[in-house]
Amino acid sequence: MFYREAGDFKTTYADDSQTFPIKFDRYRYWAVLAFAFLVVPFIINDYWLNAVVLPFLIYSVAAIGLNILTGYCGQVSLGSGGFMAVGAYACYKFMTSFPGMDIFSVILLSGFVTAAVGILFGLPSLRIKGFYLAVATLAAQFFLVWLFNKVPWFYNYSASGQINAPERTVFGYAVTGAETHAWAVYLVALIFVVVLAVIARNLTRGSLGRKWMAIRDMDIAAEIIGVNPMTAKLSAFAISSFYVGVSGAMFFVLYLGAVEVGEAFGIGKSFIILFMVIIGGLGSIFGSFAGAAFMVLMPVLLKNVMVGQLGWATDLAAHFEFVIVGGLIIVFLILEPHGLAQLWRLAKEKLRLWPFPH
Amino acid sequence: MKFTKLAAAAVAAVITAAPVMADLVVPSLSYRTGPYAAGGIPFADGYADYLTLINERDGGVGGEKITMPECETGYNTEKGVECYEATKGEGALVYEPLSTGITYQLIPKATADDIPVHTLGYGRTSAKNGDVFSHVFNYPANYWDGASGMINYLLETNNNDINGKTIALVYHNSAFGKEPIRTLEELGKKHGFKLTLLPVDHPGQEQKSQWLQIRREKPDYVLMWGWGVMNQVAVQEAANVRFPMENFIGIWWSGADHDVLPAGAAADGYKAVTFHGVGSDFPVYDDIQKYVVDAGKAAGSGDTVGSVLYNRGLYAAMLAVEAIKDAQAATGKSDITAGDLRDAMEGLEITEARMESLGLGGFGPEFKVTCENHGGDGLVGVAQWDATAKTWSLISDFKPTDGEVIDALIKEDSEAYAKENNIESRCN
Numbered sequence: 001m002f003y004r005e006a007g008d009f010k011t012t013y014a015d016d017s018q019t020f021p022i023k024f025d026r027y028r029y030w031a032v033l034a035f036a037f038l039v040v041p042f043i044i045n046d047y048w049l050n051a052v053v054l055p056f057l058i059y060s061v062a063a064i065g066l067n068i069l070t071g072y073c074g075q076v077s078l079g080s081g082g083f084m085a086v087g088a089y090a091c092y093k094f095m096t097s098f099p100g101m102d103i104f105s106v107i108l109l110s111g112f113v114t115a116a117v118g119i120l121f122g123l124p125s126l127r128i129k130g131f132y133l134a135v136a137t138l139a140a141q142f143f144l145v146w147l148f149n150k151v152p153w154f155y156n157y158s159a160s161g162q163i164n165a166p167e168r169t170v171f172g173y174a175v176t177g178a179e180t181h182a183w184a185v186y187l188v189a190l191i192f193v194v195v196l197a198v199i200a201r202n203l204t205r206g207s208l209g210r211k212w213m214a215i216r217d218m219d220i221a222a223e224i225i226g227v228n229p230m231t232a233k234l235s236a237f238a239i240s241s242f243y244v245g246v247s248g249a250m251f252f253v254l255y256l257g258a259v260e261v262g263e264a265f266g267i268g269k270s271f272i273i274l275f276m277v278i279i280g281g282l283g284s285i286f287g288s289f290a291g292a293a294f295m296v297l298m299p300v301l302l303k304n305v306m307v308g309q310l311g312w313a314t315d316l317a318a319h320f321e322f323v324i325v326g327g328l329i330i331v332f333l334i335l336e337p338h339g340l341a342q343l344w345r346l347a348k349e350k351l352r353l354w355p356f357p358h
Numbered sequence: 359m360k361f362t363k364l365a366a367a368a369v370a371a372v373i374t375a376a377p378v379m380a381d382l383v384v385p386s387l388s389y390r391t392g393p394y395a396a397g398g399i400p401f402a403d404g405y406a407d408y409l410t411l412i413n414e415r416d417g418g419v420g421g422e423k424i425t426m427p428e429c430e431t432g433y434n435t436e437k438g439v440e441c442y443e444a445t446k447g448e449g450a451l452v453y454e455p456l457s458t459g460i461t462y463q464l465i466p467k468a469t470a471d472d473i474p475v476h477t478l479g480y481g482r483t484s485a486k487n488g489d490v491f492s493h494v495f496n497y498p499a500n501y502w503d504g505a506s507g508m509i510n511y512l513l514e515t516n517n518n519d520i521n522g523k524t525i526a527l528v529y530h531n532s533a534f535g536k537e538p539i540r541t542l543e544e545l546g547k548k549h550g551f552k553l554t555l556l557p558v559d560h561p562g563q564e565q566k567s568q569w570l571q572i573r574r575e576k577p578d579y580v581l582m583w584g585w586g587v588m589n590q591v592a593v594q595e596a597a598n599v600r601f602p603m604e605n606f607i608g609i610w611w612s613g614a615d616h617d618v619l620p621a622g623a624a625a626d627g628y629k630a631v632t633f634h635g636v637g638s639d640f641p642v643y644d645d646i647q648k649y650v651v652d653a654g655k656a657a658g659s660g661d662t663v664g665s666v667l668y669n670r671g672l673y674a675a676m677l678a679v680e681a682i683k684d685a686q687a688a689t690g691k692s693d694i695t696a697g698d699l700r701d702a703m704e705g706l707e708i709t710e711a712r713m714e715s716l717g718l719g720g721f722g723p724e725f726k727v728t729c730e731n732h733g734g735d736g737l738v739g740v741a742q743w744d745a746t747a748k749t750w751s752l753i754s755d756f757k758p759t760d761g762e763v764i765d766a767l768i769k770e771d772s773e774a775y776a777k778e779n780n781i782e783s784r785c786n
Contacts, residue, residue, distance in 0.1 A: 046443050046446070046447075047443040047444060047446075047447060049443075050439050050440065050443045051439070051440040051443050051444065055436065096778075149531055149557070158771075158774075159483075159484075159536065159537065159539070159540050159767075159771055160458070160462070160482070160533035160534075160536050160537055161532070161533055161536045162459075162462050162533045164462070164466075164778070166778055166779065167779070167780075177466060177779070178466030178467055178469060178470035179470050255436075255439075256435060256436070256439065256463060257463055257466060257467070258435075258459075258462040258463045258465075258466075259435075260435075260459050260462075260532055260533050262531060262532055262559060262560050263434075263435060263459050263532060263560065264435060264436075266560065300440065303430070307428075307429075307430075313390075314388065314390060314428045314429065314430035315390030315391050315395075315399075315430060315658075317430065318390070318391040318430045318432060319391060
């Protein structure tokens, strides 16, 4: 009744190939965007920004990045944490070397640097597949963390090896450093997330995305029908790393402000992002958002319920958090192996048929 | 419908999570889980128990009860940020994050929010320069004092000559562990010893290669900057390669009971520097026993009373409470703000008589905080572990450290920070 194609006539090719072909989807999309841009900035405060919204936005970008590589192109990667570190350190070096550069260019440039590094570490994918590739990307993870710890140039020879984000402003409002306004930081992150998500969605619908999916589904067949595996795989690595690098840069400048590579970008980060992609749904942009929301919101929610509402001891709550989140992951993977995105798809199917389910 | 209901319930739960405003809010960003919990638990217990004691025995400070919202960080910076934001809104007076990583994050944030951060013997060493770091306090001693204290102790036991000696530093490969390197390098130039750096990656369970290297190179002394599970492993590994324990000195975060107990008799003679007393032979413990433990109000499982890190947590809480008293006296009101407390911390003076009156006579060194000096006088003592009696005992009294080397380094590092962040001189 709400969600159906009937009555929505497409008269041009542009209409026919738009991102959301169904009217209800389109309106929902615009409503979400309007809410995010016009309502949230007025109600957001420091707690919501730093505990919930900002990590969600940043992890969403990382999850989209990994989803491009793993979900669309079928190349398993355990190096996301390392690539986020590349983005963060590139960002730090740009910010300290070129103090006049604005934050948008810095973050984008960090993404490009990460893309170059990603191509480098994507080269083994031309020869090895599956678990072996996962191990090769794992090597990238450990190598990059080691590198940023070992070479003092990356952290400007500071005594502690920490990198700190200096203050940068957008239209006179500080978005990094200490004197930030929640809404300004939120808007910067939101702009990146929306633009990158739209680009990712369209890339995956276009010829590049189809090549990736062909490689994912059967690389030999793809090669036979004329997909060049080298450009397809390396472009997936490059674009994926770009996304992950941008998220790493935002993670550093907008969110934490001070970062230490082993602690912030360790192997745990790679796993969390991989979990987001798997729980959210492989090969789905919406799934990346859903997965990021699940992994970010669930621990905060559980903590607030158990400690804030029930008054449990903090250590007990923390242990229960592991148990519950872990349990939920297993339950999800058993009941819905295709992730939250599949639940959403099923819900849309139901909506389409409602109120006559047969 | 189910989903929307769930979502509504979730949103409601998150919104209502912020508890009511309380009198004097002293949050505890603790970690009772994860690889660093072994150190986090006793510290958090000591911190909480002292505040409970103040509430139970004295009815709070100046008639105002203290509330201590506890927030679990797991030594993780992301959770630390969440905890800071969650407790900030409740009117937090002072933060004691017990993590160098979280401290680095809080320095700019807390300064902007006008909330003081006390980093007792950890955090950013150059924060001692209060001229630059207005809201960060690291009295009574910092890492560079610790490094210098170790070297001074070695000088003392070697007739003031350690020229040509080799010293290995086993350190946690993080901001925390890297802190002493520059000081030790400078001191190495001054005293002519050779420094070998052996980083250990988080969490520190894997140290075989580092200790093999020590067995091969046979350094005269090994210094350690470890925390959490890393300490126990290092002491055990030192025993395995038969490194003489009396030549193995840890920083104060590597000198707790649980760090040496697992190695049993082999840990006998292990040393650690410290900036406060050891054991529970102080009158305040009688009050803790009476008002807190016997009343069933002890934090955690109550089995850490009197351990090294419990003492340190208690010391941290004591210093916070004393600063609150000063702030109340200075402003003439009992319900102080974080800004009032910051001003009071800047003038805090801990004398022997004051500690005596608190039942902590001789527990720590005397010190006075000023606008330029947020780090006290940096007096460092050495404690040694006796594996048969299972006790730590002070073998070297609290002595001054190499101010000449340290002050120059602090000046250099803090000025670099001031320049990066456009901080102007505010003292004088």
